[in-house]
Structures are given as structure tokens and as C-alpha cells.
Amino acid sequence: MSVSQVAPQPKKQRPPPKPVAVASIERVTPGVLRIAFVGAGLDAFAQARPGAHMKLFFTAGEWPPAGIENPPRPPSRTYTPRRYDAAASRLEVEFVMHGAGLASDWAAQAKVGDPMLISASPGGGYQAPEGISHLVIIADDSALPAAGMVIESLPSGVGVTAICEVENAAEERPLSPRVNCAPRWLHRETGNARPGSLLETAVAGMATLPADAHVWVACEAAAMRHIRDNLAARFNLPRARLHTRGYWKFGDQNYPDHDYGED
Numbered sequence: 664m665s666v667s668q669v670a671p672q673p674k675k676q677r678p679p680p681k682p683v684a685v686a687s688i689e690r691v692t693p694g695v696l697r698i699a700f701v702g703a704g705l706d707a708f709a710q711a712r713p714g715a716h717m718k719l720f721f722t723a724g725e726w727p728p729a730g731i732e733n734p735p736r737p738p739s740r741t742y743t744p745r746r747y748d749a750a751a752s753r754l755e756v757e758f759v760m761h762g763a764g765l766a767s768d769w770a771a772q773a774k775v776g777d778p779m780l781i782s783a784s785p786g787g788g789y790q791a792p793e794g795i796s797h798l799v800i801i802a803d804d805s806a807l808p809a810a811g812m813v814i815e816s817l818p819s820g821v822g823v824t825a826i827c828e829v830e831n832a833a834e835e836r837p838l839s840p841r842v843n844c845a846p847r848w849l850h851r852e853t854g855n856a857r858p859g860s861l862l863e864t865a866v867a868g869m870a871t872l873p874a875d876a877h878v879w880v881a882c883e884a885a886a887m888r889h890i891r892d893n894l895a896a897r898f899n900l901p902r903a904r905l906h907t908r909g910y911w912k913f914g915d916q917n918y919p920d921h922d923y924g925e926d
């Protein structure tokens with residue numbers, strides 16, 4: 664069979680979303696809710712790599728709807744499985760209440776017992792390479808859960824520099840309850856800054872990087888690209904030492920950023 668005659672591959676069937684329910688809701692800061700999920704949908708939940716992500720699916724009624732074969736999956740958003748306790752079969756997710764949005768609105772109105780659908784196999788994430796001596800973390804509010812997972816995964820003795828952008832001082836929160844890390848906090852309310860612009864300015868103002876530092880960046884997509892270009896140009900950082908992800912895009916709903924900066 665020639666190349667042009669290659670038989671079409673059957674479309675890979677994604678596993679259906681799994682049902683869970685809200686077990687508890689905790690206000691972490693005025694703008695962040697920590698929501699814990701329990702339920703049968705966690706039976707097959709795979710332990711996540713540090714900073715991994717999963718999908719949450721939002722549906723008004725029963726899913727799958729009765730009588731429909733292969734129903735389309737409900738609208739979804741991407742979140743960090745911040746803490747999964749396999750023994751208790753309990754999963755915590757931290758939601759930034761950024762304003763109007765399917766997920767943000769859902770979280771703002773969530774009650775104990777509310778149903779949710781999740782993907783049970785978290786993907787992506789960042790495993791710090793062996794021998795790493797210093798990690799620079801640059802994150803906005805949406806990426807603080809992932810940043811917390813990443814620093815908790817680092818071998819002891821690895822230095823951490825963290826620069827984090829949030830709305831205001833009330834939104835500052837420990838990246839981890841276990842690992843001591845004192846981020847430099849940037850507040851958007853000062854001059855109503857565009858999301859990510861304070862991170863851009865802070866990175867542009869960095870005169871040096873710690874020797875052999877690796878850098879982990881996760882924030883608004885345009886700011887991430889600006890920061891990545893700046894770091895690559897000024898410090899000649901090899902790609903292997905620069906891990907960058909756009910977590911959302913200003914003005915776009917459910918923005919999927921697949922630009923990982925890999926050639």
C-alpha cells in the first residue's frame with residue numbers, strides 16, 4: 664500500500680469522564696476556593712506528576728444522557744489536581760475566581776454534594792531533572808497550585824526562587840504547607856496591570872540567574888511567550904532548562920495553549 668493509500672486509523676476513543684462529587688469547600692483567599700472531590704470516579708485516578716493537569720467537565724444534567732449512544736463530552740476546563748490522597752480517595756483542586764467563566768462561576772456557586780465529571784488520567788507536568796541545583800518559578804495565580812506541587816517534588820537542597828503575580832496582598836498564599844518558600848509577590852491592583860505584565864517586568868529586571876538554574880514559567884499565554892523570549896535571549900538558556908506553559912489567554916474562553924517552546 665503506498666503512502667497515499669494508508670488506511671485511515673480509527674479515531675482513538677477517549678475514556679468517558681468519571682463522576683465525583685464535592686466533599687468540602689474551603690476559602691483559601693478572597694479569590695481562591697479549594698474544593699475537594701470524592702466518589703467512584705476516583706477509583707481509577709492515576710497519581711499525577713508534579714504540576715500535571717486534568718479536565719473538569721461541566722454539565723447541567725445527568726451524564727451520559729439516557730438514550731444517546733456515544734454522546735459528545737460536555738464542555739471542559741483544565742485544572743491542576745493539587746492534592747490527591749489515594750488512601751482517602753479524595754482530590755483537591757484550587758479554583759481562582761477570576762470573574763465570569765464556566766469554571767469560575769461553577770466554583771463560586773458550588774455546594775457540598777454537587778456532581779462533577781473528571782478525566783481520571785492527569786497528563787503533562789514537570790519532573791525536575793536529576794542533579795538540578797536551583798529552580799526559578801515564575802507563576803500567576805492560576806499556576807500557584809502547580810507551582811506548589813513542583814516545589815514539593817524537588818529533592819532537598821535544591822534552591823528555589825519564586826516570583827508570583829496575584830491581584831493584591833490578600834491573595835498571597837503559601838505555595839506549599841510543607842515546603843518553606845518565600846516568593847516575591849507582585850500585585851496587579853497597583854496601576855491595574857495587564858495580567859502577566861508585572862511578571863514580564865520582574866523578569867526583564869533580573870540581572871542574573873543563579874548558576875545552572877532551571878526555570879519553570881506558567882501564566883497568561885502572551886506573558887509566558889514574552890518571558891520565554893526574554894529569558895532565552897538574555898541568558899542564552901538551553902531549551903532543556905526552560906519549561907514554559909500558557910495557562911489561559913486574556914479574552915479567550917478555554918484557551919488551549921500547545922506552544923511549549925519546543926522546536
Ligand SMILES: Cc1cc2nc3c(=O)[nH]c(=O)nc-3n(C[C@H](O)[C@H](O)[C@H](O)COP(=O)(O)OP(=O)(O)OC[C@H]3O[C@@H](n4cnc5c(N)ncnc54)[C@H](O)[C@@H]3O)c2cc1C
Nearest residue numbers: 716742743759761764765766767805912913914915916917
Ligand atoms: C495545565 C493547566 C493547569 C491549570 N490549573 C489551574 C488551577 O489549578 N486553578 C485555576 O484556577 N486555573 C488553572 N488553570 C487555568 C484555567 O484552565 C483557566 O483559567 C480557564 O480558562 C478557567 O475557565 P473559566 O471557565 O473559568 O473561564 P473561561 O470561560 O475559559 O474564560 C472566560 C474569560 O475569563 C478569562 N480568564 C480565564 N482564566 C482567567 C484567569 N485565571 N484570570 C483572569 N481571567 C481569566 C478569559 O480570558 C476569558 O476572557 C490551568 C490551566 C492549565 C493549562
